[in-house]
Amino acid sequence: MKLYYTPGACSQAPHIAAHELGLPVEAVKVDLAKHALADGSDYYKVNPKGYVPLLVLDDGSTLSEANVILQYLADRKPGALAPAFGTPERWKLMEMLAFLATEVHKGYGVLWSPQTPAEVRKAAIDRLGTRFTLLSETLARQPFLMGKAFTIADAYFFVLLNWTNVHKIDLSPWPALKDYQARVAARPAVQATLKAEGLVK
Ligand SMILES: N[C@@H](CCC(=O)N[C@@H](CS)C(=O)NCC(=O)O)C(=O)O
Secondary structure (H helix, E strand, O other), X not given: OEEEEOOOOOOHXXXXXXXXXXXXXXXXXXXXXXXXXXXXXXXXXXXXXXXXXXXXXXXXXXXXXXXXXXHHHHOOOOXXXXXXXXXXXXXXXXXXXXXXXXXXXHHXXXXXXXXXXXXXXXXXXXXXXXXHHHHHHHHHHOOEOOEXXXXXXXXXXXXXXXXXXXXXOOOOOOHHHHHHHHHHHOOHHHHHHHHHOOOOO
């Protein structure tokens, strides 16, 4: 399998999952500023959507959308990072993944554009804050989003939470999120991923 990624982008979530699971995934870096690969070739030719992550399976077929790629990877090692399909626990995990994708991941959307006016930026940060409050209430009760065990939802939320550094969003109103961020960062597979992406030595 090949995972197309950009350091620190949402593609880091499946990259973490691959490390956690010990899967043989070749990580291929994409320069998103140019939508190009290291050899200069056009990334749109690999993924017409132009974004990361993209997973290319060994038969050449592709999967996009972070929350689906995460589930595909997790299901290679049943029970390790996601409960089995069809169980109530899996539906709750899928509910969380959808919340992360649509409310948190895309909640950052306008913040990436330098053209976004200050009041729109503030409104987006306030709205993200309401989502952080909900998630921090959960994480004040339990170590990980779905309970006692780390799942693919945590790989996803960890990456999204790190974007608060880029956008200078102060996490001090949510101490449970800061503790969680440190707890996930300490995982060997997470450190291995950050190293593989060139983000730590
Ligand atoms: N719907 C996609 C969105 C992925 C996405 O937003 N990727 C960003 C990086 S985090 C990206 O590649 N942006 C560059 C672009 O859209 O051209 C998913 O959930 O995987």
